[in-house]
Amino acid sequence: MPEQTFILNGKKVTVDVEDDVRVLWVLRDILGVTGPKYGCGINVCKACTSHINGRAFNPCAVRVGDLEPTDHITTIEGLADTADGELHPMQQAWLDKDVSQCGYCQPGQIMAAVALVKKVRREGRSITDADLDQIRNICRCGTYSRIREAIEEGARNM
């Protein structure tokens, strides 16, 4: 069985698994990293949103064999370590606005929010309503307004 190596939340990991297994299942079923959630398996609900080399990606749509040993994958579990403090400012904003209801989609929402702030900064601008309108992460509890407020607060503290 092929050996797959990549960097997960700052630590090198090696897993024996077939190339075509999607990264989401390697994380959840083999490594026990369950912050990224399954919601569709076809990259439309975005509940598994995590980061690869600092950018948002969806591990349900990436074969583990396509990862390079130098690829840095960050899941919600490793997000806090990418910033100062016990929590990432975006996680803190989520607490301040009491965003979560059932909480199932929220790891993906937070990872998407952090990537969005970084993206608009790369583009030399700040977040607009149009940016918020285009966030694809679904929340079946309907926490959308609190998500929008939290992103604005989190961005201020990032």
Next chain:
Amino acid sequence: MSGPTIDCERAQSGASERSGISRRKFFGYVVAGTTLVAAADIALSEPATAAVPSPPQVPELYDLNDLLTDATRATANLITVTINEDGTASFALPRAEVGQGITTSTAMIIAEELDLPVEKVKVTLADARPELLFNQLTGGSNTTISTFTPIRVAAAIARNALLEAAAILLGDEVNKLVAKAGVIQAPDGRSVGYGELAKRAAVSETKKVEVTLKDVSEFKVIGKEQKRIDARAAVTGRKVFTTDLRVEDALPTMVCRPPTLNGKPVKLLNEAEIRAMPGVTDVAMIDTGVAVRARTFGQCIDAVRAMQVEWKPGPVAGESDEDIVRKLRQAEIPLPKISELGLDKIGIGPVNLNLVKSIDADFLFYFRSNSALDTNSAVADVRKDRAEIWASLKSPIVTQQTIAAELGLPQHKVKVHVVDGGGSFGRRLFFDAALEAAKISKAMGKPVKLMWHRADDARAGRMHGMATSRVRALYTGKQVLAFLQNHTSIETDYRHGLGDLITASVANLPTGLGNLGFAETIFALTQEIPYNFGVVNQSLVETDQRFNTGSMRNIYSPDVRTAAELVVDQLAAAMGMDPLTFRRKFLKDKRVLACLNKVAEVGKWGRPLPKGMAQGIAIHKEYKTASACLVEIDCRPETVNRKIPNAVTGPRVTKAVYAIDAGLVINPTGLRAQMLGGINDGIALTLTSSMHLKDGHFLEASWDNYFYTRQWNTPPEVEIIVMPSDRKTPGGAGEAGVAASMAAVACAYARAVGRVPDYFPVNHRDPLAFKPKPFIPPIPQSPTNGLKLTW
């Protein structure tokens, strides 16, 4: 068809709770143990005093919550608050947390009576406790209504026992001691913490004690803004849902399902090939399909897609939306005629029938899905002589009983654990995944972690049945003489009963008669027209048991209320009155009126808007709560046709204002969260979300097909007002935000486009906004292009 029988004497005997007056003296227990355990009978209820209003519709007198609360009175079983040596208190809540915030509100209630900080109260979800009978059902927005008093009693008894133990330790009198934040202090400044007292306050024999609860005026925790106690776990990825559990050897498992709804497997034609696939450990046929167990869910998906299965077609094979509409139309009963109404008896004197005018309206509501983001899932470990189940379950007792019967085990040999659910919206009243997982584990002889693929959860999961709602309103001059509504629906499945097998069995009687009785009862206990409209009559007909249905959040009310409020707007127009003015004139409930006035003021009712935009206003009363919603909608072409990649856009609700009087509010933050969810549900129900039945199966297979509200459709402006209330007992919250929201959006839409829609959601007959995913194989493969889509 006869209506439900309501025992009026019994209805009145609980009237003080119904009218929101509370008493404070109760009995409970200090239970034998090594540490302090205080207990109350969960069936505690309020005594009779107040009168009931008259002449009311049934829900005003006795509503669904009274049925649920009264069902619990029959049992005499204990819930316990335990004081631990680390100074914390623990409590196992016999309900399901699915996002509605009841673990947080329960921690607050305990913290209040116990004088302990909220963060020191540990609330978990109780395993199935069959001795609780009816008292472990999470539904009807009833949790806080039914558990508020017993939980307080147990906590207050614990506090008294701690004070007594402290009095001995500190050598002072109980009434001179002060309990605060988990510490008891004597007048001389000496103090002792609850942790240190936990063992000293323990008793060797259970004793009955009386306790006086705090008065509302003494509350320091209840009614204050409290953030969720599980929020930190949620935002760090540590909150555990069913599929996150690590139960030894419970490997990922999925089911290959039939290409027509509820079809049956006949034979797996390539079993050897499937067994040889990478990661696959087991294959087994069960009644719902062919199950596969593998090292990863990805390998389960591969195996399901590779299966060649011979199927027997399901019961709706070949049928489509229009066939079901036809069946519903055939089941409709005529609305009463003017001559049958006894208009002379409603106290307005003789009525000249020639001057009576009628508004007849007819609305169609298509199938809708209550699929949560966390799909149906369960872990099952079935052995020869016992079984253990883990799942998010709102009726764990009937789950336990049904699985025990299925496995041929005594009930107590099946242990059922209730796990946090990633949403419910009614889905988790049933236990489809738990039962299926038990069957698979038994067939394979191994533990399994069953997860429904999203496509299965969407297409084969339970849903809200298609329904029609017909309204006839009779008026003369500026008076409404009668308001008649008949709701005709695909059968709503209540076979979970009130959470135990006895009532589930009644609902399960042959030919659906039992379930029909349940449906009628639920309908009669929830529906109410809170207007002075003369003769009011609402009735329900249900037909067709072939679909997988259940109570979707707020059950009948969103559709029934939307139909009614649209007719209210038409009545207003017919009388030349503004929708707000009309409602003010005809509303008979002061709490609803206060909510209406509040949203009108905050939402600036009547403010000028450009052509193509409009406001809508609607009210609702249920779960002992009153509410009103005002929305503004933008139906201008530039908005309707706005482009968001791969999105269904359409009309945009730009503002939503919601006011709710939920009686005594435990946690305003949590209540507003529930209303926010209700608003987004209401928008989806009116504008975008439905299931299309075509040739025997539903087309929608994932979130790119089923258009629940997304960020591009959510209102940029939302204001939710928690109204002050004169009720001293809590009302229900979990479902209370949906009906008024759906109705307000529908009313606003009708005013904006100048046409009252006669079907919902309004986009259902538009050309499909997606290409339906195949039915064979039943689930789509995961893409591989994710690295090209990073951003």
